[in-house]
Amino acid sequence: MKFDKPILGLDIGGTNIKGGVLIGETLLDIRSVPTPANGSQEVVLEAIADFIATYHHHGIGAIGIGIPGLIDIEKGIVLNLCNIPSFKKVNLKDFLENRFNLPVTINNDANCFILGEHRFGSAKKFKHLVGITLGTGLGSGIIVNNHLYNGVNSAAGEWCSVKYLDNTFEDYCSSKFFITAYGKKPKSMAKLAEAGDQMALDAFAQYGKHLGELVKNILYTLAPEAIVFGGSIRKAFPYFKDSMFETLDSFLYPSVKENLKIVISELDETGISGAVALVEEYIEFDS
Incomplete structure (x- = not known):
């Protein structure tokens, strides 16, 4: 670690603002408050500041924040925040540093996911890896030579928007696929698959093929050592892994595919963990 004071990590979304404090190597005091998603900028800012203030007794040394949107990382400007229109x-x-007189760093939530996995999870042994969150949407983050690669405005690795079939990868590799094609959410489909329902098993087999095409796209682009799956759909991996790996058989460079490791995230509170890891990645602090 670069410094030894407690680090506050925030995971800000359209539904909740979640927080936790890293003290030593342990994430403590994890809690959340509802996000005033339909409020003005001022209302949302004050809600964030009020939540941070409740952690004052920990003697926080810095704050890391993950947000589902694009960020000018150097200036700390949130260009947009998904599901919070204002x-x-x-x-x-600047708002938080002026309010609390603490260093603050902000990044995209998918970038936080892979950074948290690299720092605290089962992917820490890899130098080059990609994180993919499989949930309501499709998120992604990239580690190159043990450091987060952001691109311009934290937009690197946005495979969610890459054209695929008649739409985008997000439409086929997130919960949108199950809702659009089968009218059910992935969690419901997983329960059916667990019970042996053939329709659900076929759905996950199709999903695995689409995800395999995404993985091939990532391999052609970056050839990482590992890909880490996060998000709620990862829990159904046993139902789509076979078709995903079968799809990878058509990848043109066997030596790259054979060296690829697929890792399923086991890390709790990845958003908060990644936000904490942002501080260690970007902020220099003299204790």
Whole structure:
């Protein structure tokens, strides 16, 4: 670690603002409050600040924040925040640093996911890896040479928007696939698959083929050592792994595919863990 004071990590989404404190190597005091998603910028900012203030007794040394949107990382400006319409071009870093007199760093939540996995999870042994969150949407983050690769405005690795079939990879590799094609959420489909329902098993087999095409796209682009799956759909991996790996058989460079490791995240509170890891990645602190 670069410093020894407690680090506050925040995971800010359209539904909840979640927080936790890293003290030593342990994430403590994890809690959340509802996000005033339909409020003005001022209302949302004050809600974030009020939540941070409840952690004051820990003697926080720095704050890391993950947000589902694009961020000017150097300036700490949130260009947009998914599901919070008013939160556009908000200088969150300056606002919080002026309020609390603490260093603040902000990044995309999918970037936080892979950074948290690399710092605290089962992917820490890999130098080059990609994190994919499989949930309501499709998120992704990239580690190159043990460091987060952001691109411009934290937008690197946005495979969610890459055209695939008649739409995008997000439409086929997130919960949208199950809802659009089968009218059910992935969690319901997983329960059916566990009970041996053939329709659900076929659905996950199709899902695995689409995910395999995404993995091939990632391999052609970055050839990482490992890909880490997070998000709620990862829990159904046994039902789509076979078709995913069968799809990978058509990848043109066997030596790259054979060296690829697929890792299923076992890390709790990945958003908060990743936000904490942002501080260690970007903030220099003299204790």
